Amino acid sequence: MRSDERGHAATELALIVPVLMLLFGVVVGGARVWLARAGVEQMAAAAARAGSLARSPAEAVAHSRELALAQAAGDGMRCGEWGIEVDARTLAGPPGTPAQIDVVVSCDVPLADVIVPGWPGAITVTARAVAVVDTYRGR
Numbered sequence: 001m002r003s004d005e006r007g008h009a010a011t012e013l014a015l016i017v018p019v020l021m022l023l024f025g026v027v028v029g030g031a032r033v034w035l036a037r038a039g040v041e042q043m044a045a046a047a048a049r050a051g052s053l054a055r056s057p058a059e060a061v062a063h064s065r066e067l068a069l070a071q072a073a074g075d076g077m078r079c080g081e082w083g084i085e086v087d088a089r090t091l092a093g094p095p096g097t098p099a100q101i102d103v104v105v106s107c108d109v110p111l112a113d114v115i116v117p118g119w120p121g122a123i124t125v126t127a128r129a130v131a132v133v134d135t136y137r138g139r
Contacts, residue, residue: 029111033123036109039077041127043068044105048131051088051101060088064103072107079107080122091133099133 047064054060064086072082083106090099106126 033109033125036077036079036107037125037127039072039075040105040107040125041129043071043075044103044127044129045131046071047084047086047105048101048103048129051086051103052131052133054088054091057088057091060091060101061086064088064101068103068105077107078110080110081108082106083126096136098135101131101133102128103130104128 047068050067051060051064054063065084068084069082072079083104085104087102090097091101093099104126105128106124108122108124110122112120
């Protein structure tokens, strides 16, 4: 080793460690958003299916919301704010008319505890699912 290169390894290490930490934080943040997106899609589909088994619009809304929140608690998803919208108006029609349950679930994934401590903002993940109600089933 030449004498004029003494201490360069420590300098290079001091420069590369923050870059590697930031890169690791971005990867972890991306994985968290991806997992939240998958969880929200599953919640919307399950909530729509639960609502399609109900007999009245009010019952469909209640079952859909209840199942979505229970699944969120069971999955351990951390969201800053949840949004669950259920449209069951077509279920009010008489038997023999087509009906469907439309569910939109949204989740604000905070980034403050993932990428860089204190990082501002959140990413909103939204999923929509539709379940068709059996046309000739009693309502």
